[in-house]
Amino acid sequence: xxxxxxxxxxxxxxxxxxxxxxxxxxxxxxxxxxxxxxxxxxxxxxxxxxxxxxxxxxxxxxxxxxxxxxxxxxxx
Numbered sequence: 001x002x003x004x005x006x007x008x009x010x011x012x013x014x015x016x017x018x019x020x021x022x023x024x025x026x027x028x029x030x031x032x033x034x035x036x037x038x039x040x041x042x043x044x045x046x047x048x049x050x051x052x053x054x055x056x057x058x059x060x061x062x063x064x065x066x067x068x069x070x071x072x073x074x075x076x
Contacts, residue, residue, distance in 0.1 A: 001072065002068070002069060003038065003070075006040050006073065008040050010039070010040055010073060011038065012071030013037050013038075013074050014033065014034050014035060014036045014069060015034065016034060016069075017070075023068065024068070030059060032054065037074060038069075038071070039053045041053050041058065048062060049061055049062045
């Protein structure tokens with residue numbers, strides 16, 4: 001399952017971060033690293049982007065980028 005598939009109010013633990021070198025590095029720099037728990041807070045009216053809560057801060061991410069992050073769902 002990817003972060004793109006996670007619905008509002010649900011949480012997931014990052015298993016792996018994919019993407020091309022530049023994108024992968026940027027995602028890792030933003031704190032999206034393996035074993036990080038991420039919660040989906042909001043989705044924009046048209047479905048893209050999504051607002052995430054991780055490591056105590058809010059991050060907005062495009063669905064195209066969220067698709068590169070493999071997660072496992074965890075109970076909130």
